[in-house]
Amino acid sequence: MSALEARSLTYQAQGRLLVAEAGFALEEGALTVLIGPNGAGKTTLLRLALGLLAPDAGEALILGRNARALPPRDRAQLAAYLPQQRPLVWPQPVRDIVALGRFAYGGTPARLSPDDAQAVERAIAACGLAGFEERAADTLSGGEMSRVHLARALAAEARVLVADEPVAALDPRYQHEVLRIFERAASAGTAVLTVVHDLALAARYADRLLWMKDGRIVADGSPAETLTPERLRAVFGIEAERAPDAGGRVQVRIIGPSPQ
C-alpha cells in the first residue's frame, strides 16, 4: 500500500484544465519534491491528492483510503498539510498555534494530553523555536512565522506530510534546516511530499523528483535520473549545467533563461 497515491487526477476550472491525468504513488520513508514552473498546477495537485478538492476524474488514496471519503479528523491524523497560504488572524502565542496541529487527536491549546504536549514540544524543538513558545504570533518575523506553521504541521506526527513551498520566506540556512527536518522525518518513516522552487535544494535533498508542467506530471524519478539540462530547458525554459555529482548528490548550475 502506498502512503499517498494519485490515480489519473484531473481537474478543470473556468474551462481550463489545471491538472491532467496526474498520477504518482509515494512510499513511506521517502522525501519527494514536486517541482514545476509557477502556475503548473502543483498546489492544485496537492489539494486533490489530499482530498481537499474534488477531482473531475481520477481518485486519491491516503494510506489506501479514499481521500475524499475521509472525515477531516481522520484525514488529519493520516496526513499533515502545510498550505502555501497560511492566514492567521489571532495574535496567539507560538505554543498555542503549534498545538493546533494536535486537533486530530482531540487536543486543543487549552487541553493537551501528555502525548499532545510532547508532540508539540518535539515540533517546537525541531523547528528551532525553543524560547519562542510564549511570543505572540504578530511579533514574529516572516521567517519565524514560517517555522511556526511548519511546527504546527509536524506536531501532527502524521505518516504523510505534505508541504507547499515551506521554505519560500526563509534565509538560506533555514531553508537547509527545513529540508533536513524533512529528511529526518522521511528517515523515521514518514512519506514527505513538498513543493520547492530552489532546484539546488531539491537536488540535494530529494529522494525523488516529480516534475510538473501545464498540469501534467512530465517526469518522475531520482534527481540523478531526471535532473538533466534538456529537461530543465523543456520544463522551466532555463539553461543549466550539471556539475559533477558530489557525495552521490546531483548538482546543477543555472546559467540563465533559454533564448526565446
Ligand SMILES: Nc1ncnc2c1ncn2[C@@H]1O[C@H](COP(=O)(O)OP(=O)(O)OP(=O)(O)O)[C@@H](O)[C@H]1O
Ligand atoms: N479555482 C480556480 N479557478 C481558476 N483558475 C484557477 C483556480 N485555481 C487555480 N487556478 C489557476 O490554475 C493554475 C495552477 O495553479 P496552482 O496554484 O495549482 O499552480 P502552482 O504550480 O502551485 O503555482 P505557483 O508555483 O505559482 O504556486 C494557475 O494559473 C491558477 O491561476
